[in-house]
Structures are given as C-alpha cells and as structure tokens.
Amino acid sequence: MSLKHAIVHQLIRNTTTTALNLRDDELTVDDQLTHLMTQTKTAFYNRSSKQYGQFAEEAGTFKALAQQWQAGSVSFTTLTEQLMKQLQLDVEQQELDIDGHWFFAHETLESSENLWFFHLKHKDGLMLTQAMDLSGARLIDFAKLGFGGYVDLTAMAANEQKYLTVSFGFGDRSLQSALLNFVNFVDTINTAVDTERFLEIVKAYSETLPQEKGSNYRKKAVEYCTEQDKLGETVVADEIAVVLKDEVGTDGPQTLASYMEVTQPEAKREFIPNRASLKKFQRYTGKTKEVSISFSNEILGKNVNFDPASESLTITNLPSNLLKQLKSAIGEED
Incomplete structure (x- = not known):
C-alpha cells in the first residue's frame, strides 16, 4: 500500500x-495511519453489499472537486474540506442526524490510484495510561464502519463504466439517499444478475459432465x-475454467470457457460476485413464523426430496439432536 495523502x-x-470540525493539515503517513487504512479497507471488503457505478453525468460537487483536485487546481486538504462543507449542507437541509469522523485517503497501487472515503464511528473503551491508571477512551469501531467507498481514479480517467464503489454500514438506513446524492452516485452494474447468470451457465455446463463430477464442479465453482x-x-x-479443470479433473471435450463461447457468447466473461446470490447456490433457505428450513443444495434429491405437485419436502437422515427432540416430544425417547 502506498498512501500519498490522508486527513480526518x-x-x-x-x-x-x-458542528463541523476541519483539520488544517494532512495526517502524517506512519504505521498508525497505515493500520487505520488497512482496518477500514478490510472492513469494507468484508461487506456483503456493495454498489458499483460512476458519477452522475450532471455536474455534482463531489465529481467537480475530484476533477479539480486531479487537475491540480485544488489541494487534497481543500478537496476534503469542501466535500465536508457540502455534506454538512446536505444533512442540514434534510434535517438528518449524523455523528462521527470522516477519513479521506489517497493511495497509489501498482494497477490503480484510488481516492477513499469512510465514515468512522466510535465506541467507548478503556485504556491503561503509562502510570497504569485506568482511563476512558473513544475507540474507532471498525465492526460498525459507516458509509464508505472509493473512486478508482485510473478507471475514471479511462472512462470505464465502473470506477465508483460504495457501501453502507451499520445504522445508515436514514442517510442512504443523502449519502448517495453526496457522492453523485449512479449504479451501472447489477452484480446479482451477473452472478446468477454465470452460475446458471456453470450449472448447465456441469450437467454435460458425469453426475459425480458435475456435482463437484458446481460446488467448486x-x-x-x-x-x-x-x-x-x-x-x-x-x-x-483453468482452475476448476485442474482441480476437478473434468477431462471433457469442452472447458467452461469454450462452453460459454458456444452456448452463451453474449454472457459476461468477467463479473463482480454477489455474496447474496452465491448463497442461493449453496443452500436452500426459507422460514415463516413457525418454521425455519435450511439445507445444502447438494442433498436435494438425496436426503431431501421435493414433490412439486403437493409442494412438500420429505427429509430423511435427520440430525441426531433433532431426532432426540422429536422422540422426546411424543414420548418415544430411548
């Protein structure tokens, strides 16, 4: 990681x-700052829901300031100060409640240059002073990181479709509309649709393989x-296609890639996986107030059988703890 600029x-x-409290100068790039950057990025990457897109075509404050900063007409500190003043104006006009610090960082990687922004929230904690006395402390709560994201400046300069990534955090529901407007965000990619379409292709391809290998191929994919x-x-x-051919050993006349070229040539060859959609291909789940059911896709047709005519499930090989509870309930426990 190569941090160039950072401020809070x-x-x-x-x-x-x-109250808007603006820091006058940038943070010193040291081990503590690097740790902060690593923690916030890790929390962001671990989130299941992200939105991918770009700035709206109409001029907005975030977009305009980012372009001015890239052109060298404003400093990084001025960029972030003006963004915070715009955010303050937005939340005041909409009478929204917000509290915390905003962390801005500019990093240069081997393949990209990114402008990060995070809403840092806090929790109360305890610390021991050098005199070994207990003292109260306000700690950054990475588990409840707020709204955040980044602008891929390299992709933006190349006019790519996706260069702005955002994600909401804990307790952000009431702020969602205002924060998306603040960053001038427009959604350009539906990761759920892309993921589900790709996995349907994987499923169709796996059905051309011997049954055992096909089932294993879907699981590994x-x-x-x-x-x-x-x-x-x-x-x-x-x-x-290469990874799974080596791992599963399909040895078939087609790889997944060649199968896609023949059957789905218009399908995306590269996509961002959607976590919620992936779970649908791992487990079947459903619940009402009275019943909650969840089971692996692999046992459908084996230990779990579905009759569409009667809309019923037949389950065998029940978990031992469930069997014990059921037998106890009808007085037949061994």
Missing part, C-alpha cells in the same frame, strides 16, 4: 448541535466465486 474531519448534526468475493476480486471465466 468531524461532522456532528442533531436536533441540538451542528461456487467456492471459487466466494473466495474471490472475500478477496475483493472479480471472477474471470477463462481463469476459473
């Missing part, structure tokens, strides 16, 4: 208080996509 500001707005999601990486059809 504070915004508080509620029914009794409105979902596992691979899940791992890519955890790493914050895309899934590339050509790469997964």
Whole structure:
C-alpha cells in the first residue's frame, strides 16, 4: 500500500448541535495511519453489499472537486474540506442526524490510484495510561464502519463504466439517499444478475459432465466465486475454467470457457460476485413464523426430496439432536 495523502474531519448534526470540525493539515503517513487504512479497507471488503457505478453525468460537487483536485487546481486538504462543507449542507437541509469522523485517503497501487472515503464511528473503551491508571477512551469501531467507498481514479480517467464503489454500514438506513446524492452516485452494474447468470451457465455446463463430477464442479465453482468475493476480486471465466479443470479433473471435450463461447457468447466473461446470490447456490433457505428450513443444495434429491405437485419436502437422515427432540416430544425417547 502506498498512501500519498490522508486527513480526518468531524461532522456532528442533531436536533441540538451542528458542528463541523476541519483539520488544517494532512495526517502524517506512519504505521498508525497505515493500520487505520488497512482496518477500514478490510472492513469494507468484508461487506456483503456493495454498489458499483460512476458519477452522475450532471455536474455534482463531489465529481467537480475530484476533477479539480486531479487537475491540480485544488489541494487534497481543500478537496476534503469542501466535500465536508457540502455534506454538512446536505444533512442540514434534510434535517438528518449524523455523528462521527470522516477519513479521506489517497493511495497509489501498482494497477490503480484510488481516492477513499469512510465514515468512522466510535465506541467507548478503556485504556491503561503509562502510570497504569485506568482511563476512558473513544475507540474507532471498525465492526460498525459507516458509509464508505472509493473512486478508482485510473478507471475514471479511462472512462470505464465502473470506477465508483460504495457501501453502507451499520445504522445508515436514514442517510442512504443523502449519502448517495453526496457522492453523485449512479449504479451501472447489477452484480446479482451477473452472478446468477454465470452460475446458471456453470450449472448447465456441469450437467454435460458425469453426475459425480458435475456435482463437484458446481460446488467448486461456487467456492471459487466466494473466495474471490472475500478477496475483493472479480471472477474471470477463462481463469476459473483453468482452475476448476485442474482441480476437478473434468477431462471433457469442452472447458467452461469454450462452453460459454458456444452456448452463451453474449454472457459476461468477467463479473463482480454477489455474496447474496452465491448463497442461493449453496443452500436452500426459507422460514415463516413457525418454521425455519435450511439445507445444502447438494442433498436435494438425496436426503431431501421435493414433490412439486403437493409442494412438500420429505427429509430423511435427520440430525441426531433433532431426532432426540422429536422422540422426546411424543414420548418415544430411548
């Protein structure tokens, strides 16, 4: 990681208080700052729901300031100060409550240059001083990281379709509309649709394989996509075809990639995996107030059988603890 610039500001707005506290100069790049950046990025990447898109075509403050900063007409500090003033104006006009610090960072990586922004929230904690006395402390709560995201400046300069990624955090529901407007966000990619279409292709391809290998192939494909999601990486059809051919050993006349070329040539060869959609291909789940059911896709047609005519499930090989409870309930426990 190569941090070039970083700064923190504070915004508080509620029914009794409105305060914008702006830091005058950038943070020093040291181990503590690097740790903060790593923690916030990790929390962001671990989120299941992200939105991918770009700035709206009409001029907005965030977009305009980012372009001015890239052109060198405003400094990084001025960029972030003006963004915070716009955010303050937005939440005041809509009478929204917000509290916490906002962390802005500029990093340069081997393949991209990114402008990050995070809403940092806090929790009360305890610390021991050098004199070994207990003292109260306000700690950054990474488990409840607020709204955040980044602008891929390299992709934006290349006019790519996706260069702005955002995600909401704990307790952000009332702020969602205002924060999306604040960053001028427009959604350009539906990750759920892309993921589900790709996995349907995987399912169709696996049905051309022997049954045991086909079942294993579907399982490994979902596992691979899940791992890519955890790493914050895309899934590339050509790469997964090679990985799974080596791992599963299909030895068939077609790879997944060649199968896609023949049967679904218009399908995306690279996509961002959607965690919720992946789970649908791992487990069947459903619940009412009285019943909750969840089981692996692999046992459908084996230990679990579905009759569409009667809309009923037949389950065998029940878990031992469930069997014990059921037998006890009817007085037949051994």
